[in-house]
Amino acid sequence: MNETGPDTTDEVQDRRYRAIFECAVDFAIIATDRDGRVMDWNPGAERVLGWSAEEVRGRPADFFFTPEDQEEGRPQVEMQRALHAGRADNERWHTREDGCRFWASGEMMPLRDKDGTHLGFLKILRDRTPQQRARERQAALGALMARMRDLDDPYGIMLVAAEALGRTLGVHRVGFFDVTDDYTLSFTVGWADGTLPLIVGTWPATRIGTAYLAEVRKGAVIAIADTTRHPLTTDSAFAEIGTRALVGFPVIRDGRWVAALYVNHAEPRAWSPEEVAFVEAVGGQAWDMVQWAGARAELRASEARWRGIFEYMHEGFALCEMVYGPDGTAADFRYAEVNQAWERLTGVPSDETLGRLASEIFPGIERFWTDTYAQVVETGEPVHFECQVASIGRWFEVYAYRTEPGRFAALFLNVSERKAAEERQTLLAREVDHRAKNALAVVQAALRLTKAPDVASYRTAIEGRIGALARAQSVLAQDRWAGADLRRMLEGELAPFLGAVAGPEARVQLTGPRVAISTRAAQPLTMAVHELATNAVKYGALSVGAGRLSVSWRLESASGGLPLLRLHWVEAGGPRINAQPQRRGFGSRMLDGTVRGQLGGKVRLRWEASGLVCEIEIPLQAGSGLTDTPGFSAAD
Known part of the structure; x- marks a missing residue:
């Protein structure tokens, strides 16, 4: 067992x-x-x-x-x-x-x-809070770098960096100061959340404390949780400016303290190593960007200074020499030196670049690059241009200068995202132009076809129709021109007549699923609804207190399986209708022109004794304009 x-x-x-x-x-x-x-x-x-x-x-x-x-x-x-x-x-x-x-x-x-x-x-x-905070700080650093890259003004760069650092860490004051040869601190720019005032003017360096000064001159990044208790700040003036906790990032150039980034808090605060590292990262990047902004201005006047700032660049830099064919014409160019940003911006490792021809690195590279750089080398005239390297699918903004006979330097940025944004902006401008012309055409038709017994009536009718057009544009703009929600369109059109279209006491009831109306269909459909609403207020159910209006819609499948929008407009409780109107006014022509002419649909009007009944059908098919993309959104 x-x-x-x-x-x-x-x-x-x-x-x-x-x-x-x-x-x-x-x-x-x-x-x-x-x-x-x-x-x-x-x-x-x-x-x-x-x-x-x-x-x-x-x-x-x-x-x-x-x-x-x-x-x-x-x-x-x-x-x-x-x-x-x-x-x-x-x-x-x-x-x-x-x-x-x-x-x-x-x-x-x-x-x-x-x-x-x-x-x-x-x-x-x-x-995992530290990891999450680290991700947030990394994202903030990336966003900050993108903002600073677009700035040429050193003070603008420092202000953007100070604000980003202050808001990310949740501190009360952040700023920069320069250090002169006689150790005077010149406060240049800063940010504060209102708890502490900005620091302006100049200070003798001894005001930060003798022991503190000795440490920062060595290049030490200092984090102090409470300035009233720390041995480095016992003889400092930090208490006078409300600073209880601080982080100081000194900038050392050629062995000398030249500037600093300071982070101040009005209350004692223990700084985590990750927060101190974030201050260092922002301070280093901001200072590099400030230096590069100044250097870029100098480069426009003196090409010889490229080599002096080569290692401080965050933009891509390449030193190249032209290669000529047997007939003496420029045939290619060879990379003699590139900086670290080259690999990040182009995706090509630097060790696979040096000494090689551009045509080897970028097979099929556009002839434009060789011709443009040859012109720079031969004429000595610098150029600024934007061009795409199709083989890697990236756009670059380039500044090119001749550095010596047969050689040129190119400073460049990857502007692919901006070019894509510009293309989207151009498409949007064309779309807005197209819609503006359509809107003006509708206004022109309304002015020409509206009939009224006097000027006041004419003005009221015109203002109503143009207002409906404007409301359609507003709904589209709210949805970023991706289409308009049918219910929102109806509420916006009927609310001016009644004040509200919801609730048990509302005189208007809207019933139907969620339907997205395309940008092309929103304007004509809004105009059609406006004409129906105007008629209801002037002659129909909404002209009397007891009148009621019901608007319902549904989606069906038409012949061939194509979706079909059916909208049912029913008035009740208004003045009794004894017969169909004999005269066909602008409103009727507007309904017919928009629903039939522009949307390829059908409209049927019935003048029943209890009130007008209008049935509108709009098919979803090529050219109908109901949606901008195949299908439509619908939800209960």
């Missing part, structure tokens, strides 16, 4: 799981029943979240979710996902017992017994 001894395998395994549960102090491990109530809460959960196991046992396990996540039912959604998929991964903000938020990465999984019976859930999460 094979005996297992006093401890069964299950008991050993249970003790092992319990040991893991208790020892995993870096992980919050929470066990709940099937209803999501806390059954077990490990020491890691106490450390990460702050509550003790006794405080939370039996509570619904949603109290450490943020209020907004609780309101949206995220805990319940997470349990359902875990139950159906076997696990639910997530990264989101949670709250601790003291109310502070932290970023957590975790997962939830269902707990089952050996027979597969669902017993509850197990949630495991870990505090």
